[in-house]
Amino acid sequence: MRTALLTCLFLVAAGSEAGAATAASADDVRMAVWTMDESPGSAWMTDVSGHGHHGQIGPEVGTGLSTGYGRGYRFDRLEPDTPPARPGHLVVVADHSDLDPGDRSFAVTVRLRTTHKFGNIVQKGQATVAGGSWKMQIPNGRPTCTYRGGRGTIELISPYRINDGDWHVVRCVRLRDGVVLAIDGLRAASREGWTGTIRNDWPVTVGGKIDCDQVDVGCDYYAGDLDWVKVEAA
Template identity: 80%
Template sequence: MRTALLSCLFLVAATPEAAAASGDDLRMAVWPMEETAGSTWMTDTSGRGHHGQIGPEVGTGLSAGYEMSYRFARREPDTPPARPGHLVSVADHSDLDPGDRNFAVTVRLRTTHKFGNVIQKGQATVSGGSWKVQIPDGRATCTYRGSRGTIELRAPYKINDGEWHVVRCVRLREGVLLTIDGFPAASREGWTGTIGNGWPVTIGGKLDCDQVEVGCDYYAGDLDWITIEAA
C-alpha cells in the first residue's frame, strides 16, 4: 500500500505547491528562484536549508509572468574557457542523493536552445553514481546511474519552443518515468540501485569541465523553479 501511495504521489506532485501538500517528508529541496536582481544566494523553502550559491553570470529577478525566474545566457559548446560563474551550486547532502529511495526532480523551464545540462549531481564517471536532467537537441532527457545500472530517458519530441514547460524525472523501484507538463513522455522498467556521491548539485551545467577535454554542457534559457523529493 505504501509503495502504491508513494508511486501515486511521485506521479502527480509536479509543482512546489503539490509537493508541499504531499508532505514535508517528501520535500528534500524547493527552489522557487524568486530572488531579486543581483542576488548571490538561492533560497531553499523546504525548511531543510539547502540554499545555493548563485554564480555572477546567472541572471536573477527576471519576470516569468506573475513570478520571478533565473536566466542562463548561451555559451558556445566546447569553447574554452570554462565559466563556473554560469552555475548555481548547492552543497552536497544525503537529502539530495536518491540512495535507495524513490526520488523525483522537477523543473520548470523555457528555452529556444537545443543543448545543456539543466541540473545534476555528479557526472558520468564519478564514484557512487549520478543523476541529471538535460535537454540535448531540445528534447528533455533524464538519467539515473546507480549501483545496478543506468536508465536514461529522452522525450520523443522537442520543447525548445520558447514556452514554459514542466519536466519531471521520477525514479522508482519499478523503473524511471519522464513526464512533460503532466503527461508521460517516456518510461522504462528497471531498478538502478543505490545512488549517492559527494558532489554538489549544480544547476546550469557541469562543475568539473574545461571545454576542451570535457565539455561543460552549459544550459541556455530560463528556469522558474526546481523541486527535489524523496521517500
C-alpha cells in the same frame, strides 16, 4: 503502508502536475524547493523547503527575471566546447544526503523556457563519479533524464522537442521498478528497471557541469530560463 502510499503519490505526480502538488504535501517528500524568486544581483538561491539547502548563484546567472508567475533565472548561451570554463554560469548547492536518491523513490522537477537545444539543466555528479549520479538535460531541445546507480543506468529521452520559447514543466521520477519522464503533466517516456543505490559526495549544480575544462570535458552549459526546481524523495 507509508512507503506504498508515497510511491503511489510519485506515480500520480509523474502523470499530472496536480499530482505533483499532492505528493509535495507529504511531510518528508520535499527535499529542496528552489523558487528562484531572488531579486537582481542576488548571490544566494533560497531553499524554501525548510531543509536549508541554499545555493550560491554564479555572477553570470541572471536573477530577477519576470516569468509571468513571479521571478526566475536566465542563463545566457555559451558556445559549446569553447574554453575557458565559466563556473560563474552555475548555481551550486552543497552536497547533502537529502539530494541523493540513495535507495528511495526520487523526483526532480523544473519549470523552464528555452529556444536553444543544448545543455545540462540540473545534476548531482557526472558520468564517471563514484556512487552514481542523476541529471536532467535538453540535447536537441528534447528533455532527457538520467539515473545512474549501482545496478545500472536508465536514460529517457523525450520523443519531442520543447525548445519553442514557451514555459514547460519537466519531471524525472526514479522508482523501484522504473523511471518516468513527464512533460506538462503528461507521461512522455518510461522504462522498467531498477538502477540501484545512487549516492555521491558531489554538489548539485544548476546550469551545467562543475568539473570541466571545455577541452577534454565539455561543461554543457544550459541556455534559457528557469522558474523553479524541486527535489523530492520518499
